[in-house]
Amino acid sequence: MNMDVIVSLSKRRGFIFQSSEIYGGTGSCWDYGPFGVELKNNIKRVWWRDFVQRRPDMVGLDASILMHPTVWKASGHIDNFTDPMVDCRECKRRFRADQVDERPWLHYCEAAKGNKFEIPAGETCQRCGARRTLCPECGKGELTAPRQFNLMFKTFMGPVEEDASVTYLRPETAQGIFVNFDNVLQATRRKLPFGIAQIGKAFRNEITPGNFIFRSREFEQMEIEYFVNPHDTVDGRPADEHAHDRWIEACRAWFEEYGLAPDHMRLHEHAGDELAHYAKRTVDILYQFPMGWSELMGIANRTDFDLKQHAKFSGKSLTWFDEDRKEQVVPYVIEPSAGVDRAFLAFLLDAYQEEEVRGEKRVVLRLHRELAPIKIAVLPLLKKRGEIVARGHALRDLLARRWTTVYDDTAAIGRLYRRQDEVGTPYCVTVDVKTVGDADKSEAGDGKVTIRERDAMEQLRVPMEALDGVFARLLDEGRAWGDIARDFPRAER
Ligand code: GAP
Numbered sequence: 450m451n452m453d454v455i456v457s458l459s460k461r462r463g464f465i466f467q468s469s470e471i472y473g474g475t476g477s478c479w480d481y482g483p484f485g486v487e488l489k490n491n492i493k494r495v496w497w498r499d500f501v502q503r504r505p506d507m508v509g510l511d512a513s514i515l516m517h518p519t520v521w522k523a524s525g526h527i528d529n530f531t532d533p534m535v536d537c538r539e540c541k542r543r544f545r546a547d548q549v550d551e552r553p554w555l556h557y558c559e560a561a562k563g564n565k566f567e568i569p570a571g572e573t574c575q576r577c578g579a580r581r582t583l584c585p586e587c588g589k590g591e592l593t594a595p596r597q598f599n600l601m602f603k604t605f606m607g608p609v610e611e612d613a614s615v616t617y618l619r620p621e622t623a624q625g626i627f628v629n630f631d632n633v634l635q636a637t638r639r640k641l642p643f644g645i646a647q648i649g650k651a652f653r654n655e656i657t658p659g660n661f662i663f664r665s666r667e668f669e670q671m672e673i674e675y676f677v678n679p680h681d682t683v684d685g686r687p688a689d690e691h692a693h694d695r696w697i698e699a700c701r702a703w704f705e706e707y708g709l710a711p712d713h714m715r716l717h718e719h720a721g722d723e724l725a726h727y728a729k730r731t732v733d734i735l736y737q738f739p740m741g742w743s744e745l746m747g748i749a750n751r752t753d754f755d756l757k758q759h760a761k762f763s764g765k766s767l768t769w770f771d772e773d774r775k776e777q778v779v780p781y782v783i784e785p786s787a788g789v790d791r792a793f794l795a796f797l798l799d800a801y802q803e804e805e806v807r808g809e810k811r812v813v814l815r816l817h818r819e820l821a822p823i824k825i826a827v828l829p830l831l832k833k834r835g836e837i838v839a840r841g842h843a844l845r846d847l848l849a850r851r852w853t854t855v856y857d858d859t860a861a862i863g864r865l866y867r868r869q870d871e872v873g874t875p876y877c878v879t880v881d882v883k884t885v886g887d888a889d890k891s892e893a894g895d896g897k898v899t900i901r902e903r904d905a906m907e908q909l910r911v912p913m914e915a916l917d918g919v920f921a922r923l924l925d926e927g928r929a930w931g932d933i934a935r936d937f938p939r940a941e942r
Contacts, residue, residue, distance in 0.1 A: 450798050452739040456661055458801070458812070462872050464488065465662065477658030477665045479790075484872050487822030487853060489669075492707075492792050493648050495819050496671050499703060500646055507644045507673070508637055512625025514650060515606065518616050520624050523762035524755060529726050530620060531597040534656050537583075539590025545656045546595035554581040555588030600653045602666075618652035623784060625649075626674040627755040630767050641769055641780055642692060644675035648789070660740050662790040669789035676780035678771060679753070689781035690730075693750050696785045697732050700748060704734065704792070708817045709799050713737045714745070727754040736795045745795055746787035753779040796820060800873060806906070814873030815904055823874045824852040824924055828865045830881035832858040836888075841880045844898070848878075848916065852924055870903055876923065877901045878916065899940045902930045908940040909933065 459465040463482035468475040481489050501507045521527045533546040544552075553570050557563045560577035565588065573580050584590040602618040605611075619625065626645045633645055648671045658664045675696065681688035697716065705711055719731040729750040736745040756767040756779050768777040800816040818824065825848050829841040838858060845856040855874075857865055862879065869877055879899040886894030900919065901908045907930070911919055915937075922928040 450739050450801065452661055455739075455794070455797055455801060458871070459485070459661075459797070464797070464872075477655065478667050479662050479665060484822040485793075488796070488816070488820060488873075489789060489793055491820045491822070492789060492796065493669075493671065495707065496703070496787075496792075497646070497648065500671075500673060500699075504644075506642060507646055508633060508639070510626055510629055510633065510645050510647045511649065512622070512629060512647060514619050514652075515604075515616055516619060516624060516628070519762050520628060520759075521601065521617055523758040524624050524627075525726050525758070526601060526617075526620060527599070530601060531599050532656055533595040534598040535592040535595050537587060537590035537592055540584060540587040542584065542586050543598075543656055544585070544592075548657060549585060549592070550581065552585050554583075554585035556581070557588055598654075598656060600655065602652045602654050619650075620653050621651050621786070622647045622649045622670045622672045623674060623786065624755070626672070627759055627767075627782075628763075630674075630676070630756060630759075631765065634769060641676055641678040641681075641771075641778070642688065644673050646671070646673045648672075660738065660743075662794050663738060663740075663743065665790065670786060671789055671792075672784065672786045674751075675783040675785070676769070677783060678769070678778055679781040680771070680774065680778065689750055689752070689783060692783045693730065693732075693748065696783050697734075697748050700746060700785050700787070701734055704736075704745070704795070706817075707820055708796055708815070709736065713795075713799060715742065717742075717744075725749065727751045736791075738794070738798070745791050746785065748783070748785045751782040751784050753781055755782065756780065811867065811870060813870040813903065816873035816875075818875045818924060818927070821873045821875050822853065823855050823869070823872060824876065825854040825920065826865070826869045826874045826877045827854060827856045828862060828869075828877055828879050829858045830862055830879055834882065834885070836885040837880050837882070840885055844878060844880065844913065844916070848920065851917070852920060866901065873903070875903045876920070877903075884913070905930070907934065909937040910940040911937050 462484060464485035466480045466482055468478035468480050501509045534543050535546050535549060536543050551570050553567050556566050556568050556574050556579065558566055558574055558576050568574055584592060601620050603615055604618065605614045606616045607614050626647055649669065650667060651670050652667050655664055655666055658666055675692060677689045677692045679687065679689055683691040701714060704714060713736060715735050717733040717735050724731055729752050731747055731749040733744045733747045735742045760767045768779050771778050796816065800814040802813050802815055804811050804813065827841050827845040829837045831837055841856055845854050848854040866877060879901065884894050884896065884898055886892045897910050897912050899908050900911050919933055923933060
């Protein structure tokens, strides 16, 4: 897959726009358009339903983005959430020190009368043998020595801009969960193991954002902190290690259930020097993005690091009382942490297909029905016929009470179908002359409409009064199209 294809579809069909585009755009911030916001909400809704509402051992939380600044001291973000960066003394561009050799570099070659060449990443000049020492972007400036750059966005709380009022936009949602651990425990009387989930915005002043919504400065996370008693064992293994493996399996299975091909995902075990300062073990789920295998989400064993740190800095006890052993325990934490935007991108990439239908290119988003932005499109075969249009609007109003449904009569039927295919609408309902009849010819309508299924493009003729039941089976019960096709006659394409 080519990222440009997805970027172009996203803009054209209203999934994603560049933020503040009319002012030239804001670096690496994105706005989700009419279809994008539906898809994104569906991803979050399904994740919340599957990992919070359907599980007996999970509860939810929605913590504030601005938190007490000591949170970030305790969590280690003020001291450790940094990237080494270098600046060009000439053009003032800034690069991550560890990535500066991973990009092509501009070279004014002595051996070719100072002519300018772009040399591929990591290679030397074939004419003079030089290696890159200057700025890769302008080819002229020297780079400064690496300096640590904190990725948190700083701001001020209240009207006075002074050191005492400094606070940060949260770089992860996780800390909102840790500082509320005892509140949730007291309010819900939970026993270990149990988890707290949260979906929300996070902000990072990334030095090298890019690859569309893959790495941006404002993004959303879906995070779980799953608290486990480290003294317990399951199947002869420490309970935290056992829970870690279960969560890795559950997350991978979840992405597969909603559409990612199994061979487009792989696991990456962090080596010792890759591990974050708080982690005992971390496994990433990588996805085969167009720029290569990259992190879709991470599942970390954060041990008791965060709870102990917050207990130390706040002076409050953050423990759970083990009734059986009669002891206070600081739970270990397994943290499945997924980016909503990366999940969005992966689902979009995996769903995108181009195919040829009767000599014409068809672009279709084979999105899972639960994720599709629009579930049903009601389309009139002839928009000149008032009864057809009126019936179409009435059907849309009826179906929209339960499912996201649109009405569209702005093109001929073939074009209308293609438009719905391109945004992944699984079902189209077409109202035609046979549905409403023809009063001039004294012909009564049959009261039936055509339902077209997106993937096989099969069509069934269904009485209007059966629509509610048919879509309840398809969209609420998740029944296969084949089940429905047994009950109704095929319609001509
Ligand atoms: N609480 C743990 C944590 O934040 P992380 O690996 O830094 O761990 C978790 O982030 C997930 O958040 C990533 O796997 C990715 O999906 C998403 N994410 C992180 N930085 C991002 C960025 N700049 N843009 C978009 N998504 C990002």
